Amino acid sequence: MAASLLAGSMLALAAPALANDVVIHAGTLIDGVSRTPRTKVSIIIKDDRIVAIEAGFVTPEGAEVIDLSAETVLPGFIDCHDHITGGNARRDLLRGTPEKQVYEAMVNLRATLRAGFTTIRDVGGNVDVLRALKDGLRVGQVVGPRMWVAGFSIVPTGGHGDIYNSIDSTWKRTDDLLTLPVISGKYEARKAVREMQKRGADLIKITVTGGVASHNTDVNIQTMNDEEITSVVDTAHMLGLKVAAHAHGKPGIDAAIRDGVDSIEHGTYSDAETYKLMKAHGTFMVPTLFAGFEIAEETRKNPDKFAPDVVWKAQHVTPTMSSNAYNAWKAGVKIALGTDQLGYRPHGSNAFEFQYMVEAGIPAMDAIMAGTSSAAELIGVPQDIGSVQAGRFADIVAVKGDPLKDIKVLQSVDFVMKGGAVFKRDGRMVVPK
Numbered sequence: 001m002a003a004s005l006l007a008g009s010m011l012a013l014a015a016p017a018l019a020n021d022v023v024i025h026a027g028t029l030i031d032g033v034s035r036t037p038r039t040k041v042s043i044i045i046k047d048d049r050i051v052a053i054e055a056g057f058v059t060p061e062g063a064e065v066i067d068l069s070a071e072t073v074l075p076g077f078i079d080c081h082d083h084i085t086g087g088n089a090r091r092d093l094l095r096g097t098p099e100k101q102v103y104e105a106m107v108n109l110r111a112t113l114r115a116g117f118t119t120i121r122d123v124g125g126n127v128d129v130l131r132a133l134k135d136g137l138r139v140g141q142v143v144g145p146r147m148w149v150a151g152f153s154i155v156p157t158g159g160h161g162d163i164y165n166s167i168d169s170t171w172k173r174t175d176d177l178l179t180l181p182v183i184s185g186k187y188e189a190r191k192a193v194r195e196m197q198k199r200g201a202d203l204i205k206i207t208v209t210g211g212v213a214s215h216n217t218d219v220n221i222q223t224m225n226d227e228e229i230t231s232v233v234d235t236a237h238m239l240g241l242k243v244a245a246h247a248h249g250k251p252g253i254d255a256a257i258r259d260g261v262d263s264i265e266h267g268t269y270s271d272a273e274t275y276k277l278m279k280a281h282g283t284f285m286v287p288t289l290f291a292g293f294e295i296a297e298e299t300r301k302n303p304d305k306f307a308p309d310v311v312w313k314a315q316h317v318t319p320t321m322s323s324n325a326y327n328a329w330k331a332g333v334k335i336a337l338g339t340d341q342l343g344y345r346p347h348g349s350n351a352f353e354f355q356y357m358v359e360a361g362i363p364a365m366d367a368i369m370a371g372t373s374s375a376a377e378l379i380g381v382p383q384d385i386g387s388v389q390a391g392r393f394a395d396i397v398a399v400k401g402d403p404l405k406d407i408k409v410l411q412s413v414d415f416v417m418k419g420g421a422v423f424k425r426d427g428r429m430v431v432p433k
Contacts, residue, residue, distance in 0.1 A: 021046055021063040022420065024396065026073035029053070030403070032372035032387035035365055037404070043073070045394045048419040052390050066422070068398045068415060074368065075388050076118025076145075076395030076418060077410075078375035079350050081244075081265055081286050081338025084108050084133070084147070085125040098129050105133055109144025111348030114429055116397040116413035119146040119375075119385055121338070123205040123244050123265065127151025131200035143423065146395075148379055150205035150244065152181040154192045154232060159223035160211035160246065186231035193235040204236040204243045206261070209252035212317050213295055213342065215307040219317060220249035220269065229259040242380060244286070248317065250274060257283050263378055265338065267328065268321050275331035284334045284378045287325035289356035290349075291340035292318035298344045326361040335362070336378040337371035351411040358407045365404060394420040 024043040031038070031053075044052040044060060059065055085105045112120060122130055130149040136142030181196065183189045193204055208224040210217030217223070229245075236243045242262040247253040250269045257264065257277045263284040267274070270285070278285060296318040299311045306314070329335050339353045357367040376386025384393055396417040401409035416424035421432035 021060060022066060022394075023059055023063045024066045024073065024417075025057045025069045026071070026398075027069045028072045028402070029388060030072060030074045030365075030368060031389060032075040032369060033389065037072075040069070043388060043394075043396065045420050048393055048421075050388065050390055050392050050394050053388065066415075071398040071400055071414060072402060072409075073388070073396060073398045074403075075372040075386055075392075076397055076416070077116045077351065077371045078119040078121075078337065078379070078386060079112070079117050079339050079353075079371070080121045080123075080263070080336045080375045080378055081288050081340045082112070082120040082122050082350070083124055083341060083343075084112065084120060084122050084144075084347065085129055086341060086343045098126060101126065101129050102132055105129065106136075106142055106144070108347035109133065109137075109142060110429075111346060112350060113144050113416060113418065113423055114413075115348040115350055116399075116410070116416055117145050117350050118395040118397070118416070118418045119379070120148070121203065121244075121375075121379055122147060122149040123203070123338075124150060124153045127196060127199045127201055134200070145418065146385070148202040149200070150203050151196045151199060151201040153205040153207055153246070154181040154183060154189065154196070155207045156224040156228065157182055157184045160207040160209065160214045160217045183228065186227045189228045189231040190235045193232055193239070193241070197236075197239050197241060201241065203241050203262075204232060205246065205265075206232055206243060206256075207246040208256050209247045209249045211246065212248070212292075212313045213310060215310055218249075219313060220251070222249065222252035222255055224252070226255055226259055229256055229261070233260040242378075257281050263336065265340070266321065268317055268324055270324050270328060272327075272331065275328055275333050278328070278333045279331070282334070284336050284374075285325075285328045286336050286338035286378075287321060287328070287357070287360075288338050288340035288353075289321055289325060289360065290353045291342055292321040293352075293356060294342050294344045298342075322356070322360040325357060329362045329366060334374060334377070335366070335370045336375045337367070349411075351413070354403075354407050354410050364407045367407065368403065368410075393418075 022045040026041050029038045029041050042054045042058045181192045210219045244263045245256040245261040246265045248268040265286045267285050295314045299314040303311050339350050354367045373386040376382040397413050398415035399409045403409050414427050
């Protein structure tokens with residue numbers, strides 16, 4: 001019941017209802033659920049929802065016609081591991097302000113929508129900033145995709161994401177903006193979940209192993225113990241929230257799966273035993289190949305910007321992430337697309353993840369489903385987003401070309417509709433009516 005109430009509150013982020021009926025004439029439709037594309041179909045939209053899919057090009061009386069008869073139409077894309085306040089909006093902790101971060105993140109949101117991503121799951125950022133952005137989206141002050149947000153990651157003391165790692169131990173903040181989610185023990189874990197939910201989180205993010213981009217943390221070591229993970233999971237699920245677990249090394253991955261998390265983010269050193277566990281527990285894998293390639297490239301170009309151990313990890317972990325993504329898919333693990341953009345490339349580059357998945361060996365149709373219907377299942381609202389079907393929100397994109405033959409065409413989205421409102425037409429952003 002709590003989960004359904006949460007989903008309902010989040011889906012208020014849809015674009016304002018439209019007065020006119022709309023029909024889209026789609027030359028080819030990849031609907032996100034069928035493995036066989038359809039040709040020459042009409043998508044009939046009433047306000048912000050799809051009401052029917054009909055064969056042939058039909059035009060209901062009084063409906064506005066959007067002619068995409070020469071294009072491939074797909075569901076709006078979903079990024080299940082974004083950091084919309086990262087990159088240019090990453091906060092300078094000593095000199096920046098949350099207000100400045102909001103304005104910079106608004107640019108990232110617009111770029112992400114322009115790329116065809118009509119939904120994102122933000123798994124690590126200032127919860128108050130993210131809540132402000134969600135409020136702006138709801139009332140039309142901000143242009144961007146629907147958002148499900150985790151807020152601050154809950155991290156073990158000294159683990160990946162502990163803001164006080166490697167700095168002067170006497171430096172202290174005068175508020176709890178960043179210190180709250182750093183926990184030791186099950187009671188602090190439980191409190192952190194409740195605080196994040198109170199401040200606006202829609203899901204919970206935890207870090208159970210070291211990270212690639214963090215200095216002096218070993219990706220293979222489990223840093224959050226089972227008692228702490230279980231406390232997070234039990235509390236989050238009681239509140240109707242899902243749990244995403246950052247995990248690279250097998251000990252942490254397997255523990256998080258057994259303890260009930262809903263998704264493994266990265267999952268780099270998974271193996272056949274891990275995949276069996278994931279299938280048994282229904283756990284999703286979010287491979288985040290984009291981030292792997294991104295940091296590997298950046299550490300090659302500018303090694304002096306990083307600690308030596310970060311450079312080493314970036315160069316060795318990335319190829320393993322690709323093989324893990326393929327092996328997990330081949331084993332039948334549920335895969336959801338996520339980029340984990342670190343900011344070295346501009347926001348709006350999310351569709352490169354489709355390319356990296358295909359280059360890893362995952363078929364193009366499966367990569368597309370990972371970024372549409374499977375992603376919607378992970379978020380928990382497949383009845384509303386992730387597919388072009390009657391009853392779903394009219395979140396629709398179109399590209400010129402066939403992504404099943406050349407997945408790279410998804411990097412050049414020509415048309416974007418979110419909730420029945422057109423945000424991009426003929427390759428240009430437009431102001432919805």
